[in-house]
Amino acid sequence: MRESAAERHDRLLELVRERGSARVSDLASQLGVSPVTIRRDVEDLAVRGLLDRVHGSVSWPQDAVPPPGAATGPGATGPGGVGSGLVLGMLAPSATYYFAEVIRGAHEAAARAGARLILRISDYRPEEDHARTEGLLAAGAEGMLVAPGWRRPGDPAAFGDWITSLPVPTVLLERQPAAGSPLDALDRVCSDHGHGVLLAVRHLVDLGHGAPLLMARADSPTAVAVRSGYEEALRILGLRAPQDVIDSVPAELAPEGFEDAVLALRDAVRSGVATAALIHNDVDAIQVVQRLAELGVRVPDDLALIAYDDEVAALADTPLTAVAPPKREVGRHATELLVERLTRARGAGGAAPRRHLTLLPELRVRSSCGHPLR
Structure with missing residues (x-):
């Protein structure tokens, strides 16, 4: 591939x-x-x-996660040493796109706490997560921030049991395991993607549109959460989906599948099935808008559109309204929670209750939704 x-x-x-x-x-x-x-x-x-x-x-930027072996934060004593500061390990599925901001937030919080953050990237290969985490422990990590490289609904069961056996305090990032599962007992910090989808659907309805179409991938936990959030948002607002969700794939990896998805959206607009759409993610949304224009469908004149993620949505020819999960804040709050756990352990302060912290996305309104319909 x-x-x-x-x-x-x-x-x-x-x-x-x-x-x-x-x-x-x-x-x-x-x-x-x-x-x-x-x-x-x-x-x-x-x-x-x-x-x-x-x-x-x-x-490598001076304010980004430092190269392995570099000193950072107050109390740094030179290459490879951080005085009496904590050493935090972080496993992320990617260092770009969505998780770049999560990592940046974690690094900023670690630096403020005088801790050193060391990073491993899994490249969305969940079968390699455990080995990469073992590498972080071998490098001296006293606590773990873990965003497993899960891509499909079955991945937590197939590639998640090892997380509960880690010998150090662990906080899950942007991952919400099944209720009642062993992973559900861990600390975690997540974005409430269901709330983000509800903001998008409600905004489009308030502009006078019927229920929007959803065009989404199915290759990440965020994509799965957006899909389930769409069903819940329609239920809350008393709406019915105009048609089935349009399955999307990356244009650079599966151009034929991407073209099929765009054509399905075009046909829905031309037939009057829908006048609005929500697309996950915003890279796909920009490419969709470009291709729709070539097919004679204009945004926002013919189709009001909201993207999900808000990584590059503002840079489109027609700036895209987008749902923005609080990515940097997820990294910051997770790191602060982990530092608190480790500080308590060092000071024999006793264990605090585990926490599930959910942060709300915001809707950033730009040009792609147009004006309210008459």
Whole structure:
């Protein structure tokens, strides 16, 4: 299977993180892509603040998660040492797109607490999560922030039992296990995606539209939560879905499947089935809007549209209204909770009750919904 841009970005970031800095030409050679492709990747990552770029080279930003072995935060004693500060391990499925902000929030909170944060990336391979976490423990992690690389509904049962046996305090990030399962007893900090979907559907209805269509992926916990949140939002508002959910796939990995999804949306608009849509995620939404324009469907004139995630929605030709989960705050609150757990353990302060902290997304209104319908 061809490597996606997100996977290539993760490999690029891993190389720069390990070295601290690298020449763009060297990165192109090591990643096996053309100089044009790597320059485009570097530009994208630099705009999002994940890399610093200077005269043909890139470096790891000073305010980002530091390379392994670097000292950070108050009390740092030099490479590899952080005085008496805590060492926190973090497992994330990606260092780009959605989780870039989660990681940034975790790093900021760790730095304020005088702790060192060390990171491992799973590349959404849940079968490798356990081994990568063992690597964090071997590197000295005293507590864990864990966002497993689950992609499908069955992954928590197949690749989750090991988390409950970790020998250190653990906080789940942006993952909501089944109620009553062993994982459900862990601390966790999550975005309430159901609330985010309800905000989007209610906004479109308030503008005069009927129930919007949902076009969504099914390859991540967020996508699954958006789908279930859509059903719940329609129930709360007393609406019926205009038709079945349109299954979406990444355009770069499955162009034919993506085209089928866009054509299904176009047909729904032309036939009058729907005048509004919610699309997960906003990268897909931008590509959908571009393709719809080529097919004669204009946003927002013919279709009011809301994207989900709000990573790049504001950068579209027609800025997209988007649901924005509080990604950075998820990382910050999870880290603060973990530091509190470890501080209590060090001071023999006693164990506090486990916590499930749910943060609410917000709706950022832009141009893609147009004006209220008459």
